[in-house]
Amino acid sequence: MIVRTVACAGLAALAMGAAASAQNYSLNPNFGTFSLNAGFLPDPYTVNVVAGGNINASRLGSGCVGSISDAPDVRLNFNGGRISIGAESTSDTTIVVNGPDGRWYCNDDFDGLNPRVTLSGSGQYDIWVGTYSGGTAQAVVYFTEF
Template identity: 50%
Template sequence: MIKRLSALALAAALTATAAPAFAQDASLTANFGEIRLSAGFTPDPYRVQLTAGGSIDGSRLPGSCVGNISAAPDFEVTYSAGSLPLVFRTVSSSDTTLIINGPDGRWYCDDDSFGDGDAQVRFNRPQSGTYDIWVGTFGGGTASATLLITETP
């Protein structure tokens, strides 16, 4: 009986330590900067040139995330919401993905919704707060990309 309890305790301990740990750390300094935007911002779209990709498999995150990303966010937007939607898009000659940790702590992911291998995440009723954004590459490696932030889809 004692052996059985010990085995159960060991199995429980191993299961607890096997839970996935997310390498994405929104508290890290964003690789390509940050900005504060308020509803009605100009220029619209706001453009950020960056290098997409990294060594971390984004599919380890909750939801339907895909793509290789870095540990730190690529860009950080602190947004004061109004009545307009908030849309994040990628433009690249490579297949890019978007992974966003929103102000609500949830993960939002996309691959190809903007067409031609480009990603798009749209918040129809955006919350005010910080959006941490990772631009990934589908299939590994890195690629030059542009992140577009717009309220006029």
Template identity: 50%
Template structure:
């Protein structure tokens, strides 16, 4: 009985923690649309205007994520991979972050790697499939205009 009780407590805790980690819902419709890209796409970079930020703390996600994001992804890319790397970048007057759920369900995150408060995530050997992208703001509260760039020439 003692083993069952301990397992029940641990299983309940795991369920609670899993619920908080999965606050971002990749199944929701993206806030700023979606695109299908095939390796070698033009124009490169592909850019889209997004509204960065939200009321969800990206720090709760795995992968050293940071920033404030929305529940739904900001943009969705269905990508057919080739031999080139795939990079996602932000450009904004506000300090932005990137949080990406890749086709394998892994989380990739960044703050400031593209310079001047802009973020960049590079997949050196990208997989084909769906990339759900959240563009966050580093500071809590509010939103900001940003441009998401997708390129194969990082």
């Protein structure tokens, strides 16, 4: 019985590792790396991206949805407190963020069809913008302290 429990725990760990490694935050971001300090201007700070990819974000759990790329779209090195990260597009987009704490944060339809997450803490934020129905779409990622 103990062997079976250990084997099940090992399989569960492998499965979680596979989900967490579905996105490769060690890759260079598709649209650049940016550094912002608390009180940055202009606020919001924006970056143009092409949303979408061929990976189903639901593999990450945490309520993630949409089609995203393997590499992050944008990397933000933030030195400050609270930061909101969102995307705007004429298409239905989603957002996936790997925070400085290593956790995954996702959103779909915060404001109409546009996603947004609000997080706290300094560090590296890796951001993917997905498309809900697949394909690609022009989008703008924004960072705001408001």
